Amino acid sequence: MKRIAFGDKVLIFSIYAFLILLSFSAFYPFWNALVVSFNLGLDTSKGGVTFWPRVFTLENYKIVFQDDRLVKGFIVSVSRTIVGTISAILMTAILAYGMTKKDLMGRKFYMVVFIFTMYFGGGLIPTFLVVRSLGLMDSFWVFIIPSLISVWNMIIFRTFFKTLPNGLEESAQIDGCSNWGIFFKLVLPLSGPVIATLGLFTAVAHWNDWFLPSIYITNPDLVPIQTMLRQILNANIVTELTNSIDTASIARLDGMRTITTKSLTMATMMVATLPIIMVYPFVQKYFVKGVLVGSLKE
Incomplete structure (x- = not known):
């Protein structure tokens, strides 16, 4: 067995120690938010809640799921993510x-126009005017139609499609x-990694977007949970949220409410974050091949 030099051992140890610290610094904020969401609000306000709940409770999540607005917001987010992802991937792949196709008239001109839009946009006010003129204000389709085409994704799809053997299409x-x-x-079934x-x-992108609904949506039934979370973080609706729930359903400690702004915020954050995180393990195996598609030479 080949012996490892002392200097190499020190280097390997330093690399692993750095990676462990880096992973911990990235994971701990999420873990602490999860712990706080399961901890009694008044107890959390005392400080010292780090790795484990000190006074375990589900009261924070009961408050979240008892409020109809948050439940509707969660449904809107799920619906928007599913419909928006499927439609955007399909339209972008078709484009x-x-x-x-080399025989497409004006192909180079179209490509220049597409790339131009990657660097220059119309701006917020012109975009708002276009959306309003199309009648998309306070509509579910304002989440879908403006994001149907992604030029960056189109370029990656295009690069991948060019790697497919020409003989397959000719045979078909x-x-x-x-x-x-x-x-x-033929083409879509062979594009599993890049599609995933x-x-x-x-x-x-659809799930995390809170900015677009804050501009185009005023109907409370169409506000996604991410925008509501932003409002909670801004302390705009915390008081209204807690007062809208029957006080009899809120646990009390020494005659005081056990729910605090921080505990309620963390619980809402977990509800808004965990669903999209749970998707990652199912598509992880496609990442290594999929993320390298755009680096292939044409």
Whole structure:
């Protein structure tokens, strides 16, 4: 067995120690938020709650799920993420497939226009005016239509489609398959890794977006939970939220409410964060292959 030099051992130890500290610094804030969400609010305000709940309770989550607005917000977020991800990936993939065709008239011009939009945007006010003129204000479709096409994702799709053997499409055309048939029956089934990777990135973007609803949505039934969480963090609706719940359903300690702003915020944060985190393990195996697609040479 080859002996490892002392200097190499020190280097390896230093690398592992650095990675452990880096992982801990990234994971601990999330873990502490989870711990606080399961801890009694008044006890948390005393400080010292770090790795484990000191006074375990589910009262914070009861408050969250008893409020109809937060439940509706969660449903809106889930619906937006599912519909928005599927539609965006499908539309972007169709556009990318069309851009791989060398006989497409004006293909280079279209590509220049697409890339131009990656660097220059119309701005918030013109975008707002366009959305309003399209009648998308206070509509669920304001979450979907403006984000149907991602130029960056289109370029990655296009690069991946170019790596597919030309003989596959030629064989399908000989068998009488149309372009739509080739796309749905041949190209998409072979694009699992890139679809999974870009689909996850798109889903995370939809799930985490709180800014767009704060501008285009005034109907409380269409506000996603992320925007509500932002409002809670700004302390805009904490008092209204706690007062809207029957006081008999809130546990009391020495005649005082056990719920605090911090504990309620952490519980809402967990409800808004855990669902999207649970998706990662199911698509992890596609990441290594999927994230390298855009680095392939054309």
